[in-house]
Amino acid sequence: MATATAWNCVSRRSSVSKNGVAISSSRREAKATATLRVAKTQIAVHEGLRVVCNARVIRANGIQNMKSRKFIVCGLGMKLIFVASEVGPWSKTGGLGDVLGGLPPAMAANGHRVMTIAPRYDQYKDAWDTEVEIELKAGDKTEKVRFFHCYKRGVDRVFVDHPMFLEKVWGKTASKVYGPVAGIDYQDNQIRFSLLCQAALEAPRVLNLNSSEYFSGPYGEDVVFICNDWHTALLPCYLKSMYQPRGLYTSAKVAFCIHNIAYQGRFAFADFNLLNLPDEFKSSFDFIDGYEKPVKGRKINWMKAGILESDKILTVSPYYAKELVSGPDKGVELDNILRKTSILGIVNGMDVQEWSPMTDKFTSVKFDSSTVMSAKPLIKEALQAEVGLPVDKSIPVVGFIGRLEEQKGSDILAAAIPEFIGENVQIIVLGTGKKAMEKQLDELEIQYPLKARGVAKFNVKLAHMIIAGADFIIVPSRFEPCGLIQLQAMPYGCVPIVASTGGLVDTVKEGYTGFQMGAFNVECETVDPVDVTAIATTVKRALAVYGTPAFSEMIQNCMAQELSWKKPAKKWEEVLLNLGVEGSEPGIEGEEIAPLAKENVATP
Numbered sequence: 139m140a141t142a143t144a145w146n147c148v149s150r151r152s153s154v155s156k157n158g159v160a161i162s163s164s165r166r167e168a169k170a171t172a173t174l175r176v177a178k179t180q181i182a183v184h185e186g187l188r189v190v191c192n193a194r195v196i197r198a199n200g201i202q203n204m205k206s207r208k209f210i211v212c213g214l215g216m217k218l219i220f221v222a223s224e225v226g227p228w229s230k231t232g233g234l235g236d237v238l239g240g241l242p243p244a245m246a247a248n249g250h251r252v253m254t255i256a257p258r259y260d261q262y263k264d265a266w267d268t269e270v271e272i273e274l275k276a277g278d279k280t281e282k283v284r285f286f287h288c289y290k291r292g293v294d295r296v297f298v299d300h301p302m303f304l305e306k307v308w309g310k311t312a313s314k315v316y317g318p319v320a321g322i323d324y325q326d327n328q329i330r331f332s333l334l335c336q337a338a339l340e341a342p343r344v345l346n347l348n349s350s351e352y353f354s355g356p357y358g359e360d361v362v363f364i365c366n367d368w369h370t371a372l373l374p375c376y377l378k379s380m381y382q383p384r385g386l387y388t389s390a391k392v393a394f395c396i397h398n399i400a401y402q403g404r405f406a407f408a409d410f411n412l413l414n415l416p417d418e419f420k421s422s423f424d425f426i427d428g429y430e431k432p433v434k435g436r437k438i439n440w441m442k443a444g445i446l447e448s449d450k451i452l453t454v455s456p457y458y459a460k461e462l463v464s465g466p467d468k469g470v471e472l473d474n475i476l477r478k479t480s481i482l483g484i485v486n487g488m489d490v491q492e493w494s495p496m497t498d499k500f501t502s503v504k505f506d507s508s509t510v511m512s513a514k515p516l517i518k519e520a521l522q523a524e525v526g527l528p529v530d531k532s533i534p535v536v537g538f539i540g541r542l543e544e545q546k547g548s549d550i551l552a553a554a555i556p557e558f559i560g561e562n563v564q565i566i567v568l569g570t571g572k573k574a575m576e577k578q579l580d581e582l583e584i585q586y587p588l589k590a591r592g593v594a595k596f597n598v599k600l601a602h603m604i605i606a607g608a609d610f611i612i613v614p615s616r617f618e619p620c621g622l623i624q625l626q627a628m629p630y631g632c633v634p635i636v637a638s639t640g641g642l643v644d645t646v647k648e649g650y651t652g653f654q655m656g657a658f659n660v661e662c663e664t665v666d667p668v669d670v671t672a673i674a675t676t677v678k679r680a681l682a683v684y685g686t687p688a689f690s691e692m693i694q695n696c697m698a699q700e701l702s703w704k705k706p707a708k709k710w711e712e713v714l715l716n717l718g719v720e721g722s723e724p725g726i727e728g729e730e731i732a733p734l735a736k737e738n739v740a741t742p
C-alpha cells in the first residue's frame with residue numbers, strides 16, 4: 139500500500155514548433171517527444187486539413203492561436219478536476235448527478251484530461267482500490283481516506299472512501315446521500331464534505347493515473363477545479379489556506395457552479411471551528427438570516443464562501459443567472475454577493491446516449507422523428523398498462539417527473555389537477571421526496587382512479603416510459619436552475635408545458651417546442667391560486683392543440699434539436715481557458731463522447 143502525504147510533481151513544460159507542427163504540452167517532456175514522433179510519422183502520410191494522430195481524428199481548423207492551423211497533436215488541453223457530492227450513474231439524487239455524469243466525458247472528448255471526484259457511497263463494482271491512502275484533518279480528528287478509481291468514457295472517475303460515506307448510504311445510494319430521509323441532514327455533513335474537499339485537493343497530486351494512452355502520471359498542480367454546489371465550497375478556502383502559502387497549486391484556479399441556490403449549507407456560526415480554516419476566512423462565511431434553522435440568528439454559509447473565494451462563478455442557464463442577481467427572493471439572499479462577483483449561465487446538456495428514442499433500453503418500440511406518430515401510441519398503451527390506467531391511445535397523457543420538494547411545484551400541480559381533470563386527459567406523476575408530497579401522489583389514484591396515477595418511487599424505467607409514452611411533460615417549478623426533464627423529454631417528441639423560470643425559459647419556446655405557463659410565486663409555503671389557474675389554463679390550451687397539425691409540428695421541432703453536452707462543453711471550455719491556468723490549451727473538436735468510451739459505460 140502506498141501512503142502519500144506529498145508528491146514531488148515532475149511537470150515540465152515544452153513548446154515545440156517545427157515543420158508546421160505546433161506542440162505545446164504541460165505533460166512530461168518524454169511523453170511530448172513521443173507524441174511529436176508519432177505526429178511526424180502521421181504527417182508524412184496525411185497532408186491535408188485533417189490528420190490522424192494516435193488513432194484519433196482531429197480537425198485542425200477547430201483550434202485557435204496556433205501558428206500552424208494545419209496539424210494538431212492530441213493530448214493538449216486543460217487538466218480539469220470536477221468535484222461534487224453526486225456523480226451519475228454511481229450516485230444520483232437528481233440533476234446534479236446527471237451533470238457530473240455527462241459534462242466531464244464531453245470535456246474529455248474535446249481533448250482535455252478530466253477527473254471527477256466524489257464520495258464512494260457504495261461498493262461500486264467497477265471502481266478499484268488505488269491503494270493510495272492519505273491522512274486528513276476533519277474537525278479535531280485525523281481521518282484516513284483512500285481513493286478508488288475507474289476510467290470510463292475518457293474520464294478518471296475517482297471515489298473518496300471513508301466510513302462516513304460508505305456506512306451511511308450502503309446499498310441505497312439514491313436516497314441517503316445527504317440524510318436518512320428527505321429533508322433531514324446527517325449531523326456530520328460538514329465533516330463529510332470537508333473530507334471530500336480536502337481529498338479533491340490531494341487527488342491530482344497523489345494519484346499516479348495511467349488510464350489512457352494520451353495522459354499518464356499525476357495530474358499535477360496546473361489544474362482547474364470545478365466545484366459544484368455547497369458541498370464543495372470549502373475547496374477554494376483550503377486551496378488558499380493550506381496549499382498556496384506553501385508554494386503549491388500556485389497557478390490552479392477554481393470555478394464554482396451553482397446548480398441550486400436553495401441549498402446553501404447554512405450552519406451554526408460556532409461550527410466555523412470545525413472547518414480548520416484561519417480566522418481571516420470567517421467573514422466570507424458570515425451570514426445572518428431571519429430563520430431559526432438550524433439555529434437562530436448568525437450562521438456560517440458555505441455557498442457564500444464558495445462564491446467569494448472562487449475565481450469564476452457559473453450556473454446552469456443564462457436566465458437563472460439573471461434571476462439570481464435580481465433580488466433576495468430568487469437569489470435566496472445571496473443576490474448581493476453574486477452581483478459583486480458576477481455570474482455566468484451556461485445551459486446544461488443531457489446524456490443523449492441514455493435519452494434516445496432509437497436506443498432506449500426501457501421501451502419496446504424504438505423510434506425517430508419519421509416514426510414517432512405511429513410509435514408513441516404503442517408506447518403510451520404500454521405505459522397506461524404499466525401504471526394501471528385505462529389503455530386508450532387516443533387519450534392525451536401528461537407526465538410529471540421530479541424530486542418532491544417545493545421547488546418542483548408538485549403541490550401546485552396537485553391543486554390544479556381538479557381544475558383540468560374533467561378534460562379528455564390522463565396524468566401520471568412520478569417522484570420521491572417529502573412525505574407530505576408523496577402522500578399527495580398516493581391520493582391521486584383514490585380521487586381519480588380512471589384518470590390519474592401517482593408513483594412515489596425513484597424509478598428510472600418508469601421515468602423513461604413516461605417520457606417515451608406521454609404526449610406532454612409538465613414542469614410546474616417555482617424555480618428551476620436549468621431542468622433536465624424537459625431536455626430529456628423533447629427528443630422523444632414529448633412536448634413540455636413549463637413554468638417560465640430559469641432554464642425552462644432558455645430551453646422551451648412558447649408555441650414552437652412547448653407551452654410556457656408564466657412565472658410562479660417563489661414562496662415555498664404558499665400554493666398561489668394564480669399559479670394553480672395558470673397550470674389549469676395552460677394544460678387546457680395544450681390539450682386543445684393535441685392531435686392537430688400544429689401539434690405534429692411541435693413534436694418535430696422538439697425532436698430536431700441538438701441537446702447533447704457538445705455545445706455546452708465548448709462554452710465551458712472557453713470560460714475555463716480564460717482562467718489562465720499555466721499550460722492550459724484549447725482542446726480539440728471532439729465527438730460527443732470520447733470514441734474509446736462508447737462500450738465502457740459504468741454499471742453502479
Ligand SMILES: Nc1ncnc2c1ncn2[C@@H]1O[C@H](COP(=O)(O)OP(=O)(O)O[C@H]2O[C@H](CO)[C@@H](O)[C@H](O)[C@H]2O)[C@@H](O)[C@H]1O
Pocket residue numbers: 231232233234236237397398454486539540541568569570595596597598601618619620621622623626
Ligand atoms: N422519481 C424519479 N425517478 C427516476 N428519475 C428521476 C426521478 N425524479 C427525478 N429523476 C431524474 O432526476 C433528474 C432530475 O433533474 P432536474 O434537472 O430536474 O433536477 P434537480 O432539481 O434534481 O437538479 C438541479 O440541478 C440540475 C443540474 O444542474 C438542474 O438542471 C436543476 O434545475 C437543478 O434543480 C433527471 O434525470 C430525472 O429524470
Ligand SMILES: OC[C@H]1O[C@H](O[C@H]2[C@H](O)[C@@H](O)[C@@H](O[C@H]3[C@H](O)[C@@H](O)[C@@H](O)O[C@@H]3CO)O[C@@H]2CO)[C@H](O)[C@@H](O)[C@@H]1O
Pocket residue numbers: 224230231232233234235316319320321322323367368397398401541
Ligand atoms: O441533484 C438533486 C439535488 O441534489 C443536491 O441537493 C441536496 C442538498 O444539497 C442537500 O443539502 C439536501 O438538502 C436538504 C437540506 O439540506 C435540508 O436542510 C432540507 O431543506 O431538505 C433538503 C432536501 O432534503 O438534499 C438535497 C437533495 O435532495 C444539490 O445540491 C442540488 O443542486 C440538486 O438539485
